[in-house]
Amino acid sequence: MTSKLNTIAEWLKQEQIDFCFLTNPDSVFYVSGFLSDPHERLLGVGIFQSGDPFLVCPSMEKEDAKKAGWGYDIIGYTDIENPWPLIHKLCNDRTKSLEKIAIEKEHMNVERYELIGSLFSQATFLPAEEKLRKLRMVKSESEIATIREACALADYAIEVGCSEIAEGKTELEVLAAIEYELKKKGVSEMSFSTMVLTGQNGASPHGNPGLTIMKKGDLVLFDLGVVVDGYCSDITRTVALGDISEKQKEIYDTVFKAQAAAIEASKPGVTCQSVDLTARNIISAAGYGEYFPHRLGHGLGISVHEYPSLTETNTLLLEEGMVFTIEPGIYVPGVAGVRIEDDVLVTSNGVEILTKFPKELQIIR
Ligand code: MN
Ligand code: MN
Numbered sequence: 001m002t003s004k005l006n007t008i009a010e011w012l013k014q015e016q017i018d019f020c021f022l023t024n025p026d027s028v029f030y031v032s033g034f035l036s037d038p039h040e041r042l043l044g045v046g047i048f049q050s051g052d053p054f055l056v057c058p059s060m061e062k063e064d065a066k067k068a069g070w071g072y073d074i075i076g077y078t079d080i081e082n083p084w085p086l087i088h089k090l091c092n093d094r095t096k097s098l099e100k101i102a103i104e105k106e107h108m109n110v111e112r113y114e115l116i117g118s119l120f121s122q123a124t125f126l127p128a129e130e131k132l133r134k135l136r137m138v139k140s141e142s143e144i145a146t147i148r149e150a151c152a153l154a155d156y157a158i159e160v161g162c163s164e165i166a167e168g169k170t171e172l173e174v175l176a177a178i179e180y181e182l183k184k185k186g187v188s189e190m191s192f193s194t195m196v197l198t199g200q201n202g203a204s205p206h207g208n209p210g211l212t213i214m215k216k217g218d219l220v221l222f223d224l225g226v227v228v229d230g231y232c233s234d235i236t237r238t239v240a241l242g243d244i245s246e247k248q249k250e251i252y253d254t255v256f257k258a259q260a261a262a263i264e265a266s267k268p269g270v271t272c273q274s275v276d277l278t279a280r281n282i283i284s285a286a287g288y289g290e291y292f293p294h295r296l297g298h299g300l301g302i303s304v305h306e307y308p309s310l311t312e313t314n315t316l317l318l319e320e321g322m323v324f325t326i327e328p329g330i331y332v333p334g335v336a337g338v339r340i341e342d343d344v345l346v347t348s349n350g351v352e353i354l355t356k357f358p359k360e361l362q363i364i365r
Pocket of ligand 1: 234298325327341
């Protein structure tokens with residue numbers, strides 16, 4: 001078994017859980033190496049205390065799963081077959097007791113929960129999420145190497161964006177140019193819908209790019225990420241198109257300082273809370289506290305938002321090998337929206353910044 005499958009089997013033994021059924025595609029990829037978007041169809045990995053695990057996937061994906069390295073049983077099913085009785089039978093063949101079953105409660109929908117509850121009518125169902133979160137939070141060397149590649153491509157995307165922006169172009173025009181250049185480099189998927197926001201749109205933390213035209217004196221905010229072999233990057237840069245106002249500069253400088261201080265404060269043994277507050281206090285002291293309405297950052301990896309969550313209340317300690325974003329922002333309606341976001345890796349005594357595009361205010365002429 002892969003080390004990740006083994007770790008879960010060990011956990012099942014420790015907790016005396018008979019069976020674990022993972023159905024979140026990100027978790028399935030994490031433990032099996034098989035990356036698949038099943039849409040509404042069932043995809044899952046079943047793991048026991050001892051004995052081989054199994055994979056459930058649509059029949060048409062069986063070969064892809066084998067190519068991805070899955071060497072155990074696969075329950076394939078067509079669009080007119082029901083995989084659940086097959087799962088139930090295989091479980092009964094593999095293990096005597098099926099009293100405690102761990103499932104991903106956050107992911108499983110009510111219909112499936114009712115189904116699994118009626119098939120395994122003697123069982124109690126426990127959440128598997130906490131264990132998965134903990135495992136996924138600390139990255140392996142190979143995961144880090146993949147995230148590095150994703151970050152380098154995110155840097156490149158920002159470089160393209162900066163070279164494309166010009167007075168008279170629309171947000172979507174620049175966005176399309178960025179994604180076109182990435183596709184030429186073999187990027188097939190972004191971590192989330194790319195954001196290119198200008199003018200008033202930039203003052204919304206999660207705006208929608210559209211046909212707004214770029215003008216001199218505007219800030220342009222890029223927020224994007226690239227997926228490489230199933231792992232995400234996530235970067236934000238805010239640049240100026242021509243000269244900007246003193247107020248806009250002051251907001252930029254405040255975010256810049258807050259971001260730098262939070263990076264400086266990040267190291268093993270400090271809480272997520274203290275890192276968030278390091279940035280938040282700087283922004284509040286400058287008078288913009290109410291304009292920073294979100295957490296400082298989030299873990300990233302297979303999912304673009306995972307653990308740890310860098311909020312002002314999370315007392316979780318940072319550990320070597322964690323990868324997360326540091327992304328303070330200030331959004332003042334009618335004035336400016338500025339966010340600066342980097343992806344960092346916790347090292348033995350601090351953090352390494354994985355996204356490297358310059359952060360000093362860039363004024364594009
Ligand atoms: Mn982010
Ligand atoms: Mn982002």
